[in-house]
Each structure stands twice: as structure tokens, then as C-alpha cells.
Amino acid sequence: MWDWNFxxxxxxxxxxxxxxxxxxxxxxxxxALILGLILTMLSRVxxxxxxxxxxxxxxFVRNTPLLVQLYFIFYVFPQYGVALEPFTAGVIGLGMHYSxxxxxxxxxxxxxxxxxxxxxAKALNFDRANTWTKIILPQAIPPIIPVLGNxxxxxxxxxxxxxxxxxxxxxxxxKTIGANSFRxxxxxxxxxxxxxxxxxxxxxxxxxxxxxxxKNR
Amino acid sequence: MKPMFSYKKxxxxxxxxxxxxxxxxxxxxxxxxxxxxxSGSGKTTFARLLMTLEEPTSxxxxxxxxxxxxxxxNGTLVKASEKHLRSMRxxxxxxxxxxxxxxxxxxxxxxxEAPVTVLGFSKDKAMELSKSMxxxxxxxxxxxxxxxxxxGGQKQRVAIARALVMKPKIMIFDEPTSALDPELVGEVxxxxxxxxxxxxxxxxxxxxxxxxxxxxxxxxxxxDEGKIVEQGSPEKIFNQPETPRLQAFLDRFNSR
Numbered sequence: 286m287w288d289w290n291f292x293x294x295x296x297x298x299x300x301x302x303x304x305x306x307x308x309x310x311x312x313x314x315x316x317a318l319i320l321g322l323i324l325t326m327l328s329r330v331x332x333x334x335x336x337x338x339x340x341x342x343x344x345f346v347r348n349t350p351l352l353v354q355l356y357f358i359f360y361v362f363p364q365y366g367v368a369l370e371p372f373t374a375g376v377i378g379l380g381m382h383y384s385x386x387x388x389x390x391x392x393x394x395x396x397x398x399x400x401x402x403x404x405x406a407k408a409l410n411f412d413r414a415n416t417w418t419k420i421i422l423p424q425a426i427p428p429i430i431p432v433l434g435n436x437x438x439x440x441x442x443x444x445x446x447x448x449x450x451x452x453x454x455x456x457x458x459x460k461t462i463g464a465n466s467f468r469x470x471x472x473x474x475x476x477x478x479x480x481x482x483x484x485x486x487x488x489x490x491x492x493x494x495x496x497x498x499x500k501n502r
Numbered sequence: 503m504k505p506m507f508s509y510k511k512x513x514x515x516x517x518x519x520x521x522x523x524x525x526x527x528x529x530x531x532x533x534x535x536x537x538x539x540x541s542g543s544g545k546t547t548f549a550r551l552l553m554t555l556e557e558p559t560s561x562x563x564x565x566x567x568x569x570x571x572x573x574x575x576n577g578t579l580v581k582a583s584e585k586h587l588r589s590m591r592x593x594x595x596x597x598x599x600x601x602x603x604x605x606x607x608x609x610x611x612x613x614x615e616a617p618v619t620v621l622g623f624s625k626d627k628a629m630e631l632s633k634s635m636x637x638x639x640x641x642x643x644x645x646x647x648x649x650x651x652x653x654g655g656q657k658q659r660v661a662i663a664r665a666l667v668m669k670p671k672i673m674i675f676d677e678p679t680s681a682l683d684p685e686l687v688g689e690v691x692x693x694x695x696x697x698x699x700x701x702x703x704x705x706x707x708x709x710x711x712x713x714x715x716x717x718x719x720x721x722x723x724x725x726d727e728g729k730i731v732e733q734g735s736p737e738k739i740f741n742q743p744e745t746p747r748l749q750a751f752l753d754r755f756n757s758r
Contacts, residue, residue: 399602404602407554408591408596411620419615
């Protein structure tokens, strides 16, 4: 049955692994935010070959499992001289995978901007870079912040996959504790509760953010 | 004298549809030209070509003697680069039917942004200029409002100030009052009239307000089916129309 003393004794170890989980999530998310925006821009450039290659890349990444991508980065790349730490490989894999989803979110935000905004920017002689940074993105990003936030939570819940490439995050830690003590119940319960404790308030926060953004429009 | 703006055999087609058919037109410095004609006659496309929002299918548009959509390379005209287009575009301003204000910026920011970002003015100078423009269009008390809180007439006056602050040599007004409630039309026409009086900026005014065209235009140009059918002084166009098509167009208008 449930052993409170054991629970308390394993808590510090799991909490220290939580730091790695959170750090991997946040780093991957920012990587995905930036790469996603770059992919969106590249898929819209006027040089058709670049736009097409970008879209093919997005399709490819979205239609293959994240786990396969992680294995490739961690186990296959070293054969070609690119050996990465588990953390780095995990951030690249998770970030790249979700960047393709975020790029769709950005695309939706950008396409919602009426053509007239582009035309007004052109009539005022803005160059392309300033049209993006001063006119289009400041209007395209705020409405999609809630969706981006949801992806942060989704990515957080995907981090146990990183244990497959030996990153010692919380699930991996719990598994090791279980294997060493033959007690799985407490360790896995703590992991579940921790995910819930972090995900649920975050999704509430995003929900209220969404309501506020919609009110101002 | 050489015209400031010159269309030479300019055509525009969308696939099979020929919207403009070898149109020629010269506009002098400071000249106020009104374009009238039925919808679909090509007058908006004609203006959008000058603003570089659409590219002509054939023909040349010149601004102060220099081709707008083309560059001279080794003696021949080739398609203009974005750099060339940007250097020419500064001569031209436009006020749109649907205003197209930047919704995420206040009234003052809407007007100030281009002088700072595009012309490289200091914030102080741009703000001073923008405030005086907004004062001119009667919106000095709305500087910190967002476009969503303005009436249509106020929005269009902000759009006019925003275009005006860039000091173009020609200003295109594309049906500036067509999207407005009838009671708001007057305030916008009043502002445009004031600007027209100031002189040295040319205007290309697409409008269905015939009285207004008569008031401010030096010349009225009648478009139909992608061609200029008739042009002349407002007196001539409105009082002694020569072509049956213009007569029919004006009759339809007056009978409304």
C-alpha cells in the first residue's frame, strides 16, 4: 500500500529531475517559436523553390513520429560526426517537431490580416522587413498567443519521450526508483501529480488570457 | 512643360479580362484630376498601377520623366527592382476606400510610424509633424484613440493625415467617401477640399460625388470599359458632354 515515508524520501530526487523537464520544455518551446516563425516566412518567400522545400520539410516532420526523429538525432547523427548531449538532442528534436505545428499557427495568424494592411504599408513605402515587424506581426501574434500557450503545455506533456534518448527527466527518474526499490506506485503517482499541478494551472492561465485578448478586440 | 506623371499606352489584364486598354494620360505638377465612370470601368486599377499595388501588363508609367515599373539597363527598359520601386514610391501617396488604418496603433502612431521608420525622422520631429497634420484634419483631440473607437469619417481623416505627412507629389484618393455613412461624407470632402486649395500636390481622385469633382478638379476624366472616353474641364464634362456614353452615364447619375 501507499507508504508516506517512502514518498517523502524519493520526492527530492524526482523534484530535481523536474528541473530538467521544465528546462527542456521551455528551451524547446522557444526554439520552436523561433524556428516556426522562420519556417512560416520561408514558406511565403517569392522564390518558389525555397517556399516549396520549406513546405515539404514541414509535411515531412509532421508526418513522422517524434520518437523516430529523436532516435535519428541521437543515435544516427553521431555516425556522421554530430554527437549531441541528450539534452541538446532532445531540445532540437522536440523543438523542431513542434516548430512545424507552430508555423501553421503563425500562418493562420498572418493570413487573418486583411490585404489592406499590406497595401497601406506599401503605399507608405515601408520596406518588407519593416512591414513584417511594425505592421503585420504585431497584429498577427496577439490573437494566436493562447494557441501558442496550448502548445507549450502539449510539449511539456511530451517530455517523457525524451527518456528514450537517455535524458533523465521525471518519468525516467521515477522508473529508476521503481526498479531499484520494487515500489512503482508512489514514484509514478508523484510524476502524474506533478504534470497535473503544472499543466492545469497553466491551461487555466491561458484560458483567462484568451478571454482578455478577445475582450479588447 | 514635361508632365509630372505620365501613362503611356498602359494596359492591364487579369488572365483573359482586359481591364485597361492602352491608356494614355498626363498629369501636371499640382494638377487635380478626377476620374469618373461606371464601376468596373478600370479607374481604380488605373490608380493602383501608379501606387505600385498592381503591375501593368504593358506600357510605361513615368514619374518626373523616370519610368516607375521599369529601370534602364544598358539602354533597354527592364522590369524594376524592389529597390527602384521603393525609391519611386515615395512620390506617391494613397487614401483607400476602406481606410486601412493600422488597428494596433493609436491615431498618432498611425501617422507617425512611416515618417520615423521610412523617412528616418526623429521621434520629436515626426510627432510635431503628425500632430500638425492631425490638427489640419480636425482630429487634434483624438491622438491617443485607437481606430476601433473612431467613426468612419474620423478614420478616413486619420488615413488622409497619415498619407499627407509623407509629402507625396501626388495623392490618390480611391473613392474616399464610398464606405461612409451619408452624414459623414461631408466632413471628409471638406478636408480634401482644404488640401486641394494648398496647391502644389497633384491629386488623382476617383469619386462618385459629381458635385465634389466639379468643385475641386482642374480636369475630369471619364473612363468606360478600360478606356478614357472623354476628358476636359469640369464645365465641359458636366455641361457639354460630347460622347453618348458620357451623356448616358451622367443622365443615370442625375436621375437618381
